[in-house]
Amino acid sequence: MRALKADLHVHSTHSDGLDPVELVLESALEKGLDVISITDHNTFAGSKAAAKYIKEKGLDLVLIYGNEVRAHYLGKLFDVLILCPEYPGEDWPREALRLYDWAEKRNCLYIPAHPFDERRYGCGKLLYDIDSHAIEVWNARAPKLLNEEALRVAKELGKPGVANSDAHEAKQVATAFSVIEAEPEAEAILEAIVKGRVKIHKGNVKATDYVRYVGRKLIRRAGRGLYK
Ligand SMILES: [Zn+2]
Numbered sequence: 001m002r003a004l005k006a007d008l009h010v011h012s013t014h015s016d017g018l019d020p021v022e023l024v025l026e027s028a029l030e031k032g033l034d035v036i037s038i039t040d041h042n043t044f045a046g047s048k049a050a051a052k053y054i055k056e057k058g059l060d061l062v063l064i065y066g067n068e069v070r071a072h073y074l075g076k077l078f079d080v081l082i083l084c085p086e087y088p089g090e091d092w093p094r095e096a097l098r099l100y101d102w103a104e105k106r107n108c109l110y111i112p113a114h115p116f117d118e119r120r121y122g123c124g125k126l127l128y129d130i131d132s133h134a135i136e137v138w139n140a141r142a143p144k145l146l147n148e149e150a151l152r153v154a155k156e157l158g159k160p161g162v163a164n165s166d167a168h169e170a171k172q173v174a175t176a177f178s179v180i181e182a183e184p185e186a187e188a189i190l191e192a193i194v195k196g197r198v199k200i201h202k203g204n205v206k207a208t209d210y211v212r213y214v215g216r217k218l219i220r221r222a223g224r225g226l227y228k
Pocket of ligand 1: 009011068113166
């Protein structure tokens with residue numbers, strides 16, 4: 001078994017990320033990641049593109065198919081990372097309980113994202129009521145206090161925790177990450193998370209990186225406005 005460095009929450013231009021999948025993957029290799037999931041909002045398309053690129057270039061990276069689904073439960077909207085061993089199609093439901101069942105049937109993991117960062121669609125106290133395979137206890141873009149709360153509740157519930165960057169540009173990949181003890185193969189990696197063979201490495205997006213990101217985002221938005 002190996003200790004695999006993994007970032008399982010990353011965005012690309014398939015949703016609101018600023019960099020294409022290719023740049024994100026090259027950055028992952030530069031940062032020494034062994035495992036990555038591209039978790040664009042409400043689509044597995046980023047992961048699908050990543051799988052193609054990894055295969056074409058023969059990159060030494062294990063891809064976990066991912067999607068950050070905006071789920072709903074009792075009128076509340078919240079984000080869940082759905083991580084799958086293979087491409088599961090795009091017929092996933094948004095209702096939280098049905099989504100959990102859908103994930104289970106496909107050996108995918110259901111991991112509430114930045115649960116106490118409720119301004120960014122964290123599930124908050126619903127964490128106590130909904131099923132989950134693990135919890136994102138550290139998100140590099142969430143305030144530290146809210147990450148600490150997620151850590152505390154995961155411990156209380158006896159759930160494994162993962163740490164992720166939630167990168168929206170290639171440079172931010174692996175700002176926070178997990179180390180998973182498993183063979184370098186998607187199914188084994190997901191199983192190891194559920195069994196708790198995972199350690200988190202905390203980190204936060206640096207203020208200077210964040211300022212550059214916001215600038216790039218504004219420029220992109222302005223560009224879109226011009227060419228609409
Ligand atoms: Zn995200």
